[in-house]
Amino acid sequence: xxxxxxxxxxxxxxxxxxxxxxxxxxxxxxxxxxxxxxxxxxxxxxxxxxxxxxxxxxxxxxxxxxxxxxxxxxxxxxxxxxxxxxxxxxxxxxxxxxxxxxxxxxxxxxxxxxxxxxxxxxxxxxxxxxxxxxxxxxxxxxxxxxxxxxxxxxxxxxxxxxxxxxxxxxxxxxxxxxxxxxxxxxxxxxxxxxxxxxxxxxxxxxxxxxxxxxxxxxxxxxxxxxxxxxxxxxxxxxxxxxxxxxxxxxxxxxxxxxxxxxxxxxxxxxxxxxxxxxxxxxxxxxxxxxxxxxxxxxxxxxxxxxxxxxx
Numbered sequence: 001x002x003x004x005x006x007x008x009x010x011x012x013x014x015x016x017x018x019x020x021x022x023x024x025x026x027x028x029x030x031x032x033x034x035x036x037x038x039x040x041x042x043x044x045x046x047x048x049x050x051x052x053x054x055x056x057x058x059x060x061x062x063x064x065x066x067x068x069x070x071x072x073x074x075x076x077x078x079x080x081x082x083x084x085x086x087x088x089x090x091x092x093x094x095x096x097x098x099x100x101x102x103x104x105x106x107x108x109x110x111x112x113x114x115x116x117x118x119x120x121x122x123x124x125x126x127x128x129x130x131x132x133x134x135x136x137x138x139x140x141x142x143x144x145x146x147x148x149x150x151x152x153x154x155x156x157x158x159x160x161x162x163x164x165x166x167x168x169x170x171x172x173x174x175x176x177x178x179x180x181x182x183x184x185x186x187x188x189x190x191x192x193x194x195x196x197x198x199x200x201x202x203x204x205x206x207x208x209x210x211x212x213x214x215x216x217x218x219x220x221x222x223x224x225x226x227x228x229x230x231x232x233x234x235x236x237x238x239x240x241x242x243x244x245x246x247x248x249x250x251x252x253x254x255x256x257x258x259x260x261x262x263x264x265x266x267x268x269x270x271x272x273x274x275x276x277x278x279x280x281x282x283x284x285x286x287x288x289x290x291x292x293x294x295x296x297x298x299x300x301x302x303x304x305x306x307x308x309x310x311x
Contacts, residue, residue, distance in 0.1 A: 052092025146259035206247030
């Protein structure tokens with residue numbers, strides 16, 4: 001007991017110089033649920049939140065490096081890191097509220113109020129947040145995927161980031177579009193790199209009737225195979241599509257590794273096809289129509305040129 005009294009005296013002596021500073025910080029600012037909230041508790045909440053963000057960043061960095069060493073796919077690493085981030089933030093928020101003196105069990109009424117708010121005006125935010133969790137867990141769309149969003153595929157680009165409310169998609173024009181997460185769940189989404197990151201490109205071309213079709217096939221195969229970004233496995237293929245109105249229609253298919261490069265590669269192949277066809281004297285016809293006039297010329301020819309048309 002004597003030792004305890006001495007410890008209290010030592011602690012009091014150490015604390016005495018800081019008393020003028022600690023006293024204002026310990027004064028209640030307001031009360032929450034009967035518990036006083038002081039300036040010191042507010043400072044502690046801010047420090048807890050800062051430490052929470054720092055710990056979250058360190059844990060995600062270590063996790064990312066560990067997964068990379070194991071060769072884990074980038075989309076999986078991103079999804080795990082986002083879930084770790086949300087979990088650590090939730091834990092830090094609970095600790096911060098407990099430091100203020102808010103009993104977490106007493107938040108039931110507040111939760112009911114939030115539920116009413118969601119029912120009236122926050123349902124879109126809640127829906128997008130839940131949809132974002134589904135995207136991270138189920139992973140129908142992940143970071144780095146090349147997607148077409150919307151019924152008319154008006155949004156076409158690479159998924160850069162899946163956030164709490166929206167997903168960032170970078171288009172081929174290098175424009176970032178924020179797409180609500182619920183749109184990936186409720187609407188049609190084409191994920192062109194879901195199971196295989198390779199993408200099939202195609203170039204259609206028509207040649208004049210009477211052209212050597214085997215020669216056309218060989219030229220198309222050679223041009224596609226010679227492009228440095230076209231994969232050899234599977235090799236390019238050519239299909240004779242149809243006998244068109246003005247041309248014999250062909251298409252050449254080829255596989256590429258980067259979906260964002262499909263438009264430039266198809267353009268390169270079209271340039272090469274035009275040059276090769278001109279060198280091989282293979283004609284690319286323009287649309288033609290035959291006009292047959294069955295009546296109306298004879299009365300016009302027999303009409304007196306000096307005769308005025310009837311009013």
